[in-house]
Amino acid sequence: MLAVEALEVLSRKLGVAIGAMGLHAGEFGKPELVEKPVREAERIFQGYSKATPSGEDAYDAARAFLRGKELDPWQREFVASALATPIREQNGRMVLGARRFPALLAEYEKEAKRGDLWRLTWYGLLYSYFQFDPVISKDEVTHNGWEALRSFLEQSWPLIDRQAGEALVPEWVKVLRKESSVLTRTPVERYTAAYLRGDTAAVEQLSADLGIPSSSWFWHALVLGVVKRASEIKDDARFRQQIPLLLRLIESKPAFRDDALEAILIRYEASKEAPQDERLRDYVCQPSVWKNPKNRDEGLAPAWNRVPDEVWRMVLSWVNEQNLKDFFDILAARNNADEGRLAFWSSYLKQITWTRLIFGAETMMLRHRNPEVRALIAREEGAYAQLTAKREVDAFMMQIGSYVIVEFSKKPNACYVYNVGSLPFGRYDKYYHGGTSDLSTGFHQSCPARIVHTPGWQKRADMELRDLGIRPDNPSAHRELSTGATQPASISKRWSGAPANHRDGIQQGPDLAVLRALLKRFGGASIDDRRKSETSGGRLWVEDPMQRMLLARELKAMGFKWANSRQAWYFPES
Structure with missing residues (x-):
């Protein structure tokens, strides 16, 4: 009897215990009754594992630090997650750029080595690392502070990883164990190929797991990495196909815009026969x-x-070409004054090295209601000039060789050709009268050429320009040079490697016979050999007043370099 009573007592106590555990609704011993509480416990744990101090507490600690105050132990833990937070009361300064920041980082380093650095504090430092926005802070000191933080995280991560052990660990620890490259000097390299293909899943998952904000440096660096990877594409056509995507990425994340554009433009110029890219x-x-x-x-x-x-x-050259088309398509066309001028000057397009648009008052007013004109003026912001006397007339300057040519958008204005070295007006003036006091001086005074647009003017203009050494572009010249159809081997191919003339390992310069043969095909270009002279650095120079692109390609292939100061080509010394 006593045994039965004892069994009943034990059964009641077991029932109470099971009820207290929340397992009274099912049968004891079934694993699914335990799994749900475990999952809930894990969820709570993961939430706490990524918890950072309240934004207010972290902000207050960062503000106190920047004001030079000594932080108490709690504030030192709080400030870890606000190192990259701009502090309003300090004109947007960040702890990363503070003079005392290296000492603070050294304290965290000592704690990490002793095994005393809280995992949540280290996560706060990781949060600050990703929070840094290079658009907001561009000063070198702050950037150096961020780089020091990155280095600390990279070096201390193995310590934090070991301390975490193999038991239940936060999700961010699991992620970093697979993606620790985000703490290195090349944090985005492994993601750029997929991103370039439009596969953003891996990066978006990484962002979610590590809490990377949309303004983080990470996204800007990723865009720059994608641009650099695209620039490594060897196939020119495939590279050019990527440009719209690259420009959209740069526009969305512009912190490293200039570096990205530099890479794109250099790669584009290296393309063979790349057409102009208007976008x-x-x-x-x-x-x-x-x-x-x-x-x-x-x-x-x-x-x-x-x-x-x-x-x-x-x-x-792209801008000059567009200016020429805009002037005749938009401005001269308004007055029905093109008369074949666009077609005529387009035949000299490859020789035009400089252009400038000069707008009359009527065009300046027209921009308020004509989107096409408004876009044209906006494109020329900072480069255009204005006419003060002729309200309904626009003008266009272009340089071909050693001459500046001035065209007008409306009759009866003639076209004038002036020597670059003796212009009767300022080349970069902001305002011009437009009459015989400046742009039309050639009407009364002698100038190298004056073109009047009466019937048959194209033929007369062609002859006048030829007398000045200006001839239309040769449409077949590039085909001849690139295929070698008229030569046993093109000059470019003969000079694709190091020059043949060497003595004791010293580069002696190009074969003058080959160089003269080249220049003979380009009338007006000349050799200025000063290698035996003590002046001008003793260099071999080639001068081409018309600055032709076809000749430029051949000279570059031979090893010549362009000197902007002298506007001529020189062969560099070894």
């Missing part, structure tokens, strides 16, 4: 981006100094 031209030439390349030498578009001269000249 790339219009983007890079925006006033808010690199501005008009025509303004580089005036110091108004310094970004163009980032790229080699041949890249700058490529885009400049």
Whole structure:
């Protein structure tokens, strides 16, 4: 009897215990009754594992630190997650850029080595690492602080990883065990190929797992990495197909825009026979981006100094070509004054090295209601000039060789050709009268050529320009040079490697006979050999007043370099 009573007592107690555990609804011993509480416990654990101090507490700690106050132990833990937070009361300064930040980081390092650094504090530092926005803070000191934080995280991660062990660990620990490259100097390299293909799943998952904000440096670096990877594509056509995607990415994440554009433009210029890319031209030439390349030498578009001269000249030729078309298609066409002038000057297009649009008052007013004119003036921001006397007339300047040619959009204005070295007006003036006091001086005074647009003018103009050494572009010249159809082997191929003339390992320069043969085909170009002279650095120079692109390609293939200061080609010394 006592045994039965004892069994009943034990049964009641077991029932109470099971009820207290929340298992009274099912049968004892079934695993599914335990799994749900375990999952809930894991969810709570993962939430706490990514918890950071309240934004207010972290902000207060960062503000106190920047004000020079000593932080108490709790504040030192709080501030870890606000290192990259701009502090309003400190004009947007960040702890990363503070003079005392290296000492604070050294304290975290000591704790990590002792095994005393809290895992949540380390996660706060990781949060600050990804929070850094390079668009907001561009000063070098702050960036150096961020780089020091990256280095600390990379070096201390193995310690944190070992401390976490193999038991239940936070999700971010699991992610970092697979993706620790995000803490290295090449944090985005492994993701760029997929991103370039449009496969963003891996990166988006990484972002979600590590809590990477949309303004983080990570996205800007990823875009730059994608651009650089695209620039490594060997197939020119495939590379050019990527440009619309690359420009969209740069526009969305512009922190490293200039580095990205530099890589794209250099790669584009290296393409063989690459046609003009209007989308790339219009983007890079925006006033808010690199501005008009025509303004580089005036110091108004310094970004163009980032790229080699041949890249700058490529885009400049794109702009000049567009200016020529815009002038006759939009401006002269309004007055029915084209009369074949676009077709005529287009035959000299490859020789045009500089252009400038000059707008009359009527065109300036028209921009308020004509989108086409408004877009044209916007493209020329910082480069155009205005006419003060002739309200309904626009003008167009272009340089071909050593001559500046001035065309007008409306009759009875003639076209005037002036010597670059003796212009009767300022080349970069902001305002022109437009009459005989400046642009039309050639009406009363002698000038190299004056073209009147009466019937048969094209033939007369062609003869006058030929007398000045200006001839139309040769449409077949490039085919001859590229295929070698008229020569046993093209000059480019003969000079594709190091020059043949060497003595004791010293580069002696090109074969003058070959060089003279080349220049003979390009009338007006000349050799200035000063290698035996003590002046001008003793170099071999080639001068081409018409600055022809076809000749430029051959000279570059022979090893010549362009000197912007002298506007001529030189053979570099070893």
